[in-house]
Amino acid sequence: MGSGSSALNQPPPAGRPKQRAKQSHHVMMTELSDLGDDDFTIQEPTLVQYHGRTGQTNGFIKEDQKARAAEEMSFERQMKNKELRRIQDERLKEKRSQEMHNFRLVKEEDQRFKLEQARIQAEVVKKHQELVAMEEKANRMLREEQLQQEFIQQQNIDSNGNFVFEPETEERVNVAHQPTVRNPAKFNLTGVTKSGWAFEDRAVQDLDKEPEPRPPTYRKRDIVQNTHQFNLFDKHAVKAPFRARESIASLVTYLKSGAENHLQLVRMFYRWITFNIAFDVEGYYGETQLQSVEPEGVLQAGLTISEGYANLMQAMCKFEGIPVKVIQGIVKGYEYQIGDIINFTESHLWHFWNAVYINKNWFFVDCTWGAGLVDRKRNWIRQFQEFYFIVDPDKMIVDHFPFMDNDLRESAKWQLLASPVSANSFNQRLKLERAALEWDVKPVTHTQHHIITVRREIEIQLQEVADILEEYSVQFQRKDGSRNLDQFFFACKLNNRTLKITLRPPEQVDYILNIYGQKSLDASGKSEVLVTYILKCVDVLEELRQFPPNFRIYGAVPNYQKFGFSSDITKCCEYTCNSGEMILPIKTKRSVKVMTKLEHIDEKADLTNFCLVTAKEHGISIKMRFPFEGYYKFTLFGKEDDAGNFRPVATFLIDCNQASHVHSGFPVAFDAALELKCTLFKPLWKDLPANSTITVVMGCENIVKASLMYKDLVMDENHVFEGTVTTPPAGQPFTIYGQQTEKSPLVGLFHFTVF
CATH class of the missing domain: 2.60.40.10 (Immunoglobulins)
Known part of the structure; x- marks a missing residue:
């Protein structure tokens, strides 16, 4: 027992669970309890059997150790695999993050491009006039200063702006007394000589007979190269003291002190009258007693009608010995309506103006129209007009028809034309407005009459002869004014000088077409009527197609060269496409930065990427794709320099007859692709x-x-x-x-x- 007991009470092997030892002891005790009293004998073999059980337990320990080792190895492998997967996941995540970052960069760049494009397009209209105004103002001020300096250098004027006269000499030469008809541009009519007074026409002043009316040998542009040449004389006239208007003599004496020839003196007469004399509107319409038309009465009252203006100019010229004529006639003024038939014997359109003899030539002057205008509400507005000082005869006859003493034959001489215009022709012929006459804008088509018969469609053209206008605008409406028809006309500018207007009336009624022009886009410039037509439509198109709305005229802007483009951009402003795609090549003079905008007349789809611009050696190529049939408006924007903003350079009308089978736009081209x-x-x-x-x-x-x-x-x-x-x-x-x-x-x- 002692031996067996000591064996049972041994501590469990290292690493073996105690619970397992208790279970073995319990089993052994259960086996001994089953023996009887007689059979209860402990022998040595029993101990041997127990030792055999201990060996089995050691085997279990080894197996358990192997299992734990295998489990640890498996766990290590799992950890390694998990770590490997984690590293792979991190690398994949990093790669995807980089790709998404690149994608976001591209997307953000694309979004910035679109936002920038939208912002620029929104600011173009807002800032266009402001930027141009600043530039025009700066250029105008610089030019005025240059012209004034040049003028002063050419004149005998001191630093304070005062005239310096040298004493009279026997060798005085009056340049203005020697006209050169062959080359009038070289003839100096406004030069101030260094020899004192140099009034031309001394011989004429001694004549009792009025010079015969003949067409002048000069045009206004030969005499008046620019209006700045009169700045000093105008200033002298408008600063005349009030005491100078006590009499014709005192006024002329004052004005003469600042002049060197008759042209300068008559100019000061014109400027003083237009600055100081107002139009008697109430007297003209019979609302009050009519003011005096006699020169002295006009001078004192400062108020008169056209006859008084003309009489005052005549009196001032005669006092100085300058031949002058008061002309009476019919005018197409503010009371004249397009299409009116004028009764020359019983007309309310009577008017008076002057012809003044300067340098052996008769020239027209209209002080009434030069002083201001009467609006539709019968309010007189003082507004100085340069145009009515020295008017060419072919321009004067447009709205001034001499008719004196009921004698058409004698009156015709004072048209100062080689081929005088008949009364019937004047009654029917086209009336160009003052702005068109002043800026030399003439009709290419429909040059004779205001009233035009239209069948289905009509094309009207105007051309700039001298000056280039900055802007045009068109107003097309029913004659009764009930409807504006902005989408039934197409207007474009060709070759930077010709305005072409295509009109498609929608109904068989009468229409009014007003064409406006603007010479400058700065603050001083304003849109003025050039000509008015009445269109009588007798037939309309069966399939009437509307044009895209456009707030400006199609074609290139006048200053397209500042953006780097050549005159090639002005050759055409409308195209036809029959395949759904087209290429528009445009020549340039340097590298350009451009933006494009494509719009369909009906569809509101986003066509941002339906234009692809490619830079070539001497220009650009614009590839366009049209997903729909119909009219498109294509706008090209450019920069004058890298620091500037995008501004419109040209607008084109494209008629697509067949839509493209590709409904996707072109790839986004970054700036680097163009550069x-x-x-x-x-x-x-x-x-x-x-x-x-x-x-x-x-x-x-x-x-x-x-x-x-x-x-x-x-x-x-x-x-x-x-x-x-x-x-x-x-x-x-x-x-x-x-x-x-x-x-x-x-x-x-x-x-x-x-x-």
Whole structure:
């Protein structure tokens, strides 16, 4: 027992659970309790059996150790695999994060491009007039200063602006007394001589007989090169003291103190009268007693009608011995309505103006119309008009018809025309407004009459002979004024001088067409009527198509050269496309930065990427895609310099007869693609299917390397890059990059969208 007891009470082997030892002891006790009293004998073999059980327990321990070792190895393998998977996941996550970062960069760049484009387009209209106004104002001030300096240098004037007269000499030569008819441009009528008074026409002043009316040998532009040459004389006239108007003699004496010849003196007469004498509107319409038309009465009252204006000019000229004529006649003024038939014997359109004899030529002067105008509400508005001082006869006859003493034959001489106009012709002929006459804008078509018969469609053209106008506008409406028809006419400017207007009346009624012009876009410039037509429509188009609305005239802006473009951009402003796609080449004089905008007349779809601009050696090429049939308006924006803003350069009308079968836009072309003159040959659509194989072909002589999806494209001897790649999953970035030199960074050229 003692021996067995000591064996049972041994401590359990190391690493063996105590619970297992208790279970073995319990089993052994259960076996002994089953023996009887007679059989209860402990022998040595029993101990041997127990030792055998101990060996089995050691085997269990070894197996358990092996199992634990295997379990530990398995656990280590699992941990290693888990760590490996974690590293792989982190690398994959990092890769995806980088790809998403690149995608976001491209997307943000694309969004910035769109936002910038939208912002620029929103600011173009707002800032256009402001920027042009600032530029025009600066240029005008600079030019005025230059002209004033040049004028002062040519005159005998001191630093304070005062005339310096030299004493009379026997060798005085009056340049103004020697006209050169062959080349009137070289004839100086306004020069101040250094020999004192140099009034021309001294011989004429001694004649009792009035010079015969003959067409002048000079035109106004030969005498008045620019209005600035009269600045000093105008200033002298308007600053005349009040005491000078006590009499004709005192006024002429004061004005004569600042003149050197008759042209300058008559100019000061004209400027003083237009500045100081107002039109008697109430007296003219019989609302009050009519003011005096006698010269002294006009001088004192400062108020008269056209007869008083003309009489005052006549009195001032006669006091100085300048031949002058008061002309009475019919005018197409503010009371004249287009289409009116004038009764020359019982007309309310009577008017008076002057012909003044200067340098052996008769010239027209109208002080009444030069002083201001009467509006539709019968309010007189003082507004000085340069135009009515020395008016060419062919321009004067447009709205001034001499008719004196009911004698058309004698009156016709005072038209000062080689071929006088008949009364019937004057009654029916086209009346150009003052602005058109002053700016030398003449009709190319429909030159004779205001009233035009229209069958279905009509085209009217005007041409700028001398000055180039900055802007035109057109108003087309029913004669009763009930409806504006902005989408039933198309107006464009060709070759920077010709205005073409196409009209499609929608109904068989009468219409009014007003054409406006604006010489300057600065604050001093305003839109003025050039000509008015009455259109009598007798037939309309069966399929009447409307034009896209446009707030400005189609074609190129007058200052297109400032944006780097050549005159090629002015040749055409409307195109027809029969295939759904077209290429518009435009020549340039330097590298240009441009933006484009394509709009459909009906569809409101976003056509932002339906134009692709490619830079060429001496110009740009604009590829356009039209997803719908119908009219499109295409606007080209440019920059004068890198620091400037985008402003409209030209607007074109495109008529698409067949829509493109491709409804996707072009790839997004970054600025670098235009700067490096890269040309994309394929693919030429922005949206590409995911996980598909495509071939990319691009030409560019200014890069040495092109890559896409971490794969370099193969370059041939012509610098054409080509390669086949697989598009990424949907939503992933897909951009062609280029490298200008081996050491320069990659720059984005073209970007695609993967769906």
